[in-house]
Amino acid sequence: MTATQPGDVRAHRLSSADYADNFSDIHPPLTPHEALVEADRCYFCYDAPCMTACPTSIDIPMFIRKIQAGNPAGAAKTIFAQNILGGMCARVCPTETLCEEVCVREIAEGKPVKIGLLQRHATDTFMEREEPHPFVRAAPTGRRIAVVGAGPAGLSCAHRLASHGHDVTVYDAREKAGGLNEYGIAAYKTTNDFAQDEVEFILQIGGITIETGKALGRDVTLERLTAEFDAVFLGLGLPGVNPLGLDGETARGVIDAVDFIAVLRQVEDLSALEVGRRIVVIGGGMTAIDAAVQSKLLGAEEVTIAYRRGQEHMNASLYEQELAQTHGVVIRHWLAPKSLHVSDGAVFAITLEKTTLDGDGKLAGTGELVTLEADQVFKAIGQTPDAGPLAGVPIELEKGRIRVSAERRTSHPKIWAGGDCVAGGDDLTVVSVEDGKIAAESIHKALMA
Ligand SMILES: Cc1cc2nc3c(=O)[nH]c(=O)nc-3n(C[C@H](O)[C@H](O)[C@H](O)COP(=O)(O)OP(=O)(O)OC[C@H]3O[C@@H](n4cnc5c(N)ncnc54)[C@H](O)[C@@H]3O)c2cc1C
Numbered sequence: 001m002t003a004t005q006p007g008d009v010r011a012h013r014l015s016s017a018d019y020a021d022n023f024s025d026i027h028p029p030l031t032p033h034e035a036l037v038e039a040d041r042c043y044f045c046y047d048a049p050c051m052t053a054c055p056t057s058i059d060i061p062m063f064i065r066k067i068q069a070g071n072p073a074g075a076a077k078t079i080f081a082q083n084i085l086g087g088m089c090a091r092v093c094p095t096e097t098l099c100e101e102v103c104v105r106e107i108a109e110g111k112p113v114k115i116g117l118l119q120r121h122a123t124d125t126f127m128e129r130e131e132p133h134p135f136v137r138a139a140p141t142g143r144r145i146a147v148v149g150a151g152p153a154g155l156s157c158a159h160r161l162a163s164h165g166h167d168v169t170v171y172d173a174r175e176k177a178g179g180l181n182e183y184g185i186a187a188y189k190t191t192n193d194f195a196q197d198e199v200e201f202i203l204q205i206g207g208i209t210i211e212t213g214k215a216l217g218r219d220v221t222l223e224r225l226t227a228e229f230d231a232v233f234l235g236l237g238l239p240g241v242n243p244l245g246l247d248g249e250t251a252r253g254v255i256d257a258v259d260f261i262a263v264l265r266q267v268e269d270l271s272a273l274e275v276g277r278r279i280v281v282i283g284g285g286m287t288a289i290d291a292a293v294q295s296k297l298l299g300a301e302e303v304t305i306a307y308r309r310g311q312e313h314m315n316a317s318l319y320e321q322e323l324a325q326t327h328g329v330v331i332r333h334w335l336a337p338k339s340l341h342v343s344d345g346a347v348f349a350i351t352l353e354k355t356t357l358d359g360d361g362k363l364a365g366t367g368e369l370v371t372l373e374a375d376q377v378f379k380a381i382g383q384t385p386d387a388g389p390l391a392g393v394p395i396e397l398e399k400g401r402i403r404v405s406a407e408r409r410t411s412h413p414k415i416w417a418g419g420d421c422v423a424g425g426d427d428l429t430v431v432s433v434e435d436g437k438i439a440a441e442s443i444h445k446a447l448m449a
């Protein structure tokens with residue numbers, strides 16, 4: 001294949017009204033009347049399966065009953081007691097594979113109670129009314145804890161520790177707190193700067209200081225933190241991205257999908273963001289879907305997701321896959337990247353090999369090649385941990401992630417960890433919140449023993 005034309009990558013593909021429309025809230029909130037009608041659909045099940053399926057064990061029938069009784073603020077308190085980031089989780093949780101998947105009304109009628117939207121109704125009502133913070137901080141204990149990473153895991157841990165009366169200092173390498181809530185989640189899931197509103201809400205408990213622009217391994221060391229603080233919690237997330245391992249990967253237009261989304265989330269004017277006319281996204285998870293859908297919403301004409309296995313193997317849920325397809329994204333399965341075509345330093349196409357499973361169930365190339373023209377190729381084949389910042393303090397790792405016990409204790413007696421950076425988790429916002437909460441309770445128990 002030869003280069004026929006320079007890559008068509010540019011800004012201002014759409015009208016201002018289109019950008020505003022495309023990036024508006026994907027699931028508009030329920031009106032108070034709609035919330036009452038939806039709450040009425042709940043059977044308030046005994047041993048509610050929805051509650052068991054929630055990683056943070058929110059008492060779902062209880063909060064829905066409070067909405068039904070006209071008490072959304074009380075419902076919010078029930079939610080926040082288990083999940084202080086209940087507002088964000090209401091927006092980003094893949095409820096179709098968690099609480100709503102097991103709702104008895106889903107099983108009986110294929111139409112679950114809209115738990116996510118009800119949760120959002122309760123938490124938004126509470127936060128919009130600017131009610132006093134739902135929890136009162138316990139008397140100061142004089143104990144100091146360092147939390148590294150101000151993502152969902154770190155924020156959840158910090159809030160629970162502060163509520164027990166401990167003083168918490170949170171360090172984060174980036175300019176703003178929030179982790180992927182601020183830099184990663186698709187823009188249409190969290191509009192109007194909600195991530196920052198939620199950080200402010202969490203800080204209202206008192207006793208938490210956030211130091212942004214402070215990176216572990218650069219501005220502070222783990223050795224210093226373990227010496228100066230009574231305990232340390234690590235909620236570092238996954239800072240790296242897997243490479244494709246192809247020549248030409250540094251060419252213009254070959255981009256980490258997570259970086260693309262971070263820029264999109266921070267840009268003031270979406271119309272100023274450059275996007276290719278033809279885009280190929282490599283991957284099969286939420287990041288691939290989000291990069292693909294958002295490029296379409298920015299005005300890309302042809303967006304293809306290429307995934308090396310079948311539809312049933314994709315990490316993105318069926319709902320997410322359908323979301324991409326309804327936005328005009330083409331998902332092609334059984335295709336693995338083989339080579340990038342570059343001209344004048346910019347990518348213009350990618351060749352993929354058709355794949356299959358061999359007799360041992362292993363992925364194998366068939367030798368059949370497909371070439372897709374692409375002004376941009378987004379890499380979304382998984383994020384990777386970085387043990388660099390942990391240097392100097394021995395901590396056991398498992399495949400590069402931090403090994404933790406059920407209490408989220410690491411092999412170091414003063415260090416706990418949670419969220420995406422630990423081994424064995426599900427890489428979901430709500431799971432990270434739960435990790436932070438469990439670690440905070442364990443730290444509290446250890447410090448007060
Ligand atoms: C594109 C994308 C979309 C996603 N969409 C969804 C979704 O819709 N729903 C869902 O449930 N999950 C989603 N996820 C997953 C979810 O965002 C993560 O599971 C969750 O954010 C993990 O929380 P965390 O606190 O462990 O890490 P992060 O949110 O990654 O936060 C880690 C924090 O640590 C900081 N940090 C890292 N290294 C250092 C250092 N050396 N020193 C100081 N600070 C440091 C980072 O700056 C960051 O603020 C998505 C992930 C991605 C990448």
Ligand code: SF4
Pocket residue numbers: 041042043044045048049050051060061102103104105113115
């Ligand atoms: S499973 Fe469905 S109907 Fe039962 S309590 Fe949960 S939300 Fe209500």
